[in-house]
Amino acid sequence: NAGVTQTPKFQVLKTGQSMTLQCAQDMNHNSMYWYRQDPGMGLRLIYYSASEGTTDKGEVPNGYNVSRLNKREFSLRLESAAPSQTSVYFCASSEIRWRDRGQYEQFFGPGTRLTVL
Amino acid sequence: GQQLNQSPQSMFIQEGEDVSMNCTSSSIFNTWLWYKQDPGEGPVLLIALYKAGELTSNGRLTAQFGITRKDSFLNISASIPSDVGIYFCAGVSYSSGSARQLTFGSGTQLTVLP
Secondary structure, three states, rough: OOOOOEOEEEEEOOOOOOOEEEEEEEOOOOOEEEEOOOOOOOEEEEEEOOOOOOOOOOOOOOOOOEEEEOEEEEEEEEEEOHHOOOEEEEEEEEEEEEEEEEEEEEEEOOEEEEEOO | OOOOEOOOOOOEEEEOOEEEEEEEOOOOOOOEEEEEEEOOOOOEEEEEEOOOOOOOEEEEEEEEOOOOOOOEEEEEEEOHHHHOOEEOOOOOOOEOOOEEEEOOOEEEEEEEOO
């Protein structure tokens, strides 16, 4: 199992250009997430998808759109890139595992390093 | 929104020393998670805590879910060079459906000196 995969690993854009970040998971998880990571700020949630066919805004959704293409794939699109979107982007997936109580884990991909000039 | 205060921001320790870091919040969380991030990689889950007062160990790592549900700490005993990385706490809020939103702390950068 590859877990969570992301493409590309690195990308440089000019202001105003568009691009789509791809994410796929092979763990049959229902929920998928997109985060951005900036120095000294931890990870912030951009969008998430609780299940196939649904998407919801997270903490910092402005300037982004998402598509839950199927259960495996969740893409993040920048329609008109801005320098403020220079960041490392992480995709994650999760599934609730119930035992004697609710348990929760998110599994992260390796990240996409995006620079907007 | 919810915020987590993680401290310290960075630590420089000698190999073999013990390490302690913590997270505090003004909000209650249902679950606390501790992740480690190696350079150029995504975060990897170390320990998950589901109940107030819970103390859980994973090898040399020990973490506790604060009794007030507003804090958690992580201890690393007898540090080794491969412990180097950024450690993140995360609090989990239960929302509708099956998705669970994480609120991350800003991270503790750990450096282990030989």
